Amino acid sequence: MKELFLGLDCSTQSLTAIIINFNTGKVIYRNNINFDEELPHYHTQNGIIVLGDYKIIHSYPLMWIEALELLFTKFKIEKIPIYEIKAISGSAQQHGTVYLNNKFERILKNLQLDKALKSQLDPTFSRLTSPIWMDSSTSKQCDEIRDSLGGLRSTIELLGSNTFERFSGPQIRKYYQENLEGYNNTSIIHLVSSFMASILLGKNAPIDHGDGAGMNLMNIKTKQWDKRVLEVTAPNLQEKLPNLTAPYKIIGSLSDYFVSKFGFNEGTNLIAWSGDNPNSLIGVGVIEKGKVAISLGTSDTFFGYLQDLSLDFKGEGHVFGAPTGEYMSLICYKNGSLAREKIKNKFNLNWENFSEILNKTPSGNYGKIMLPYFFPEIVPQVLEPKVYRFGFDESDIEGNIRGIIEGQFLSMKLHSEWIEEKPKEIYATGGGSANEEILQILANIFNTRVHIFEITDSAALGAAFRAVKSYYDSKNEIKSWNEIVDKFINLQKSIVIEPDNRYLELYKDMVVLYKQYEEFILKKGSDPEITRLDFIKKYF
Ligand code: XUL
Numbered sequence: 001m002k003e004l005f006l007g008l009d010c011s012t013q014s015l016t017a018i019i020i021n022f023n024t025g026k027v028i029y030r031n032n033i034n035f036d037e038e039l040p041h042y043h044t045q046n047g048i049i050v051l052g053d054y055k056i057i058h059s060y061p062l063m064w065i066e067a068l069e070l071l072f073t074k075f076k077i078e079k080i081p082i083y084e085i086k087a088i089s090g091s092a093q094q095h096g097t098v099y100l101n102n103k104f105e106r107i108l109k110n111l112q113l114d115k116a117l118k119s120q121l122d123p124t125f126s127r128l129t130s131p132i133w134m135d136s137s138t139s140k141q142c143d144e145i146r147d148s149l150g151g152l153r154s155t156i157e158l159l160g161s162n163t164f165e166r167f168s169g170p171q172i173r174k175y176y177q178e179n180l181e182g183y184n185n186t187s188i189i190h191l192v193s194s195f196m197a198s199i200l201l202g203k204n205a206p207i208d209h210g211d212g213a214g215m216n217l218m219n220i221k222t223k224q225w226d227k228r229v230l231e232v233t234a235p236n237l238q239e240k241l242p243n244l245t246a247p248y249k250i251i252g253s254l255s256d257y258f259v260s261k262f263g264f265n266e267g268t269n270l271i272a273w274s275g276d277n278p279n280s281l282i283g284v285g286v287i288e289k290g291k292v293a294i295s296l297g298t299s300d301t302f303f304g305y306l307q308d309l310s311l312d313f314k315g316e317g318h319v320f321g322a323p324t325g326e327y328m329s330l331i332c333y334k335n336g337s338l339a340r341e342k343i344k345n346k347f348n349l350n351w352e353n354f355s356e357i358l359n360k361t362p363s364g365n366y367g368k369i370m371l372p373y374f375f376p377e378i379v380p381q382v383l384e385p386k387v388y389r390f391g392f393d394e395s396d397i398e399g400n401i402r403g404i405i406e407g408q409f410l411s412m413k414l415h416s417e418w419i420e421e422k423p424k425e426i427y428a429t430g431g432g433s434a435n436e437e438i439l440q441i442l443a444n445i446f447n448t449r450v451h452i453f454e455i456t457d458s459a460a461l462g463a464a465f466r467a468v469k470s471y472y473d474s475k476n477e478i479k480s481w482n483e484i485v486d487k488f489i490n491l492q493k494s495i496v497i498e499p500d501n502r503y504l505e506l507y508k509d510m511v512v513l514y515k516q517y518e519e520f521i522l523k524k525g526s527d528p529e530i531t532r533l534d535f536i537k538k539y540f
Pocket of ligand 1 (some may be wrong): 012093214300
């Protein structure tokens with residue numbers, strides 16, 4: 001008997017599908033639609049469009065829908081047994097907002113089989129583009145909302161995070177302030193996750209607590225929209241937001257359009273979609289204390305499971321809802337894979353050459369330090385992008401390659417110190433986790449063992465796991481998270497990278513040095529050059 005489950009992931013650069021067979025514990029199918037390559041008529045670069053300056057970053061919701069239809073068409077052409085899929089769930093890049101007019105639900109409920117989704121849904125957008133998580137143009141709105149809520153501490157207590165430029169609330173406020181007509185013509189504002197779920201459901205889908213927590217609109221304790229925050233964000237906002245739901249809720253079944261057009265089974269269950277980070281938490285099996293996941297993708301994220309709510313009052317980290325119903329901690333860096341690629345491409349290298357250089361350069365990089373803000377950074381907050389190099393220059397290939405990787409992980413180590421639970425194991429995922437040399441540096445800087453899996457699409461896999469859990473729970477054949485995760489993750493080949501103790505002291509000193517450089521650059525602290533020279537004397 002085949003019990004198949006589909007997990008989708010609408011990320012910044014692509015749409016991924018993973019189909020798992022729960023009975024055999026195997027991934028039976030994977031496909032990925034790269035937006036730039038397969039939908040070139042949107043002219044995106046890495047899935048995004050830059051509007052005006054580097055702070056305004058959007059994407060096209062219509063492109064995500066076209067990708068979905070293309071993916072399902074491929075299922076049909078490749079004769080994938082989608083009629084055996086019992087349940088579907090999904091994942092999406094977090095924080096991005098989709099603005100729809102009053103035609104949306106009506107058109108969605110009456111989709112015609114002989115027309116493409118794209119042409120039918122085209123008239124339903126009140127805003128053609130969606131601001132996404134890479135946007136950093138809402139500092140003014142962040143300040144206004146935080147001030148109205150009584151400052152940093154009360155904002156974090158209420159929402160689980162400080163106000164952040166990329167979060168949905170400040171983005172909505174900006175739209176309301178800059179385009180009142182557009183705002184008034186908007187009947188519903190979805191997240192990318194709930195928007196994609198709505199398309200499959202044939203009506204407005206709810207937002208789950210995992211992704212909802214990344215909006216600066218949801219009370220982190222009650223997991224309800226917070227009336228006060230809605231009021232200070234934009235007028236009549238409550239009526240423009242979907243409902244909130246627990247992440248494990250079945251929200252209905254797949255709409256007739258998909259059943260009839262592509263051959264899915266009637267009654268295929270749909271589970272609420274969530275953000276890519278909450279999905280990845282489950283997708284790498286981080287469901288207990290002491291385990292931490294690091295995802296090296298378009299964004300680099302550091303996240304862990306939290307049994308109880310624990311907040312970062314410095315305001316750099318976030319608390320989101322976890323797929324299991326509890327909480328998760330998260331820190332997000334914008335200078336992830338695109339920054340690594342900038343260095344790789346600058347020297348015309350491939351990833352193999354990149355790894356070779358990492359292998360032959362010493363830990364500590366002869367005291368060469370990089371603060372890699374190729375793009376505006378979230379943690380620490382850097383609004384004007386600039387790359388700082390100490391002890392080397394732009395032309396030094398080896399210095400730059402080791403410099404960016406050490407810089408990224410030293411920053412992660414430094415800014416994750418607020419999380420009380422120290423990582424005992426790190427689970428690496430995302431495209432960058434395929435590079436063992438990068439992960440060896442991660443293991444050494446954190447002095448922690450790192451696990452890498454064969455399947456790096458943890459967000460889509462996590463969505464498929466969530467579909468499994470909710471489906472069986474609804475039939476009263478309860479499966480524990482451990483059972484689901486063990487079945488797939490333990491069957492996967494995993495590589496374990498042990499930290500090299502020889503560099504323990506070196507990296508302890510280097511984190512301190514790195515912190516001094518951040519303070520020097522970002523907070524006008526004193527120049528730590530003498531400490532850097534002492535570091536070089538001590539280790540080289
Ligand atoms: C998390 C974040 C990013 C996006 C990328 O807060 O902004 O990780 O979810 O997909």
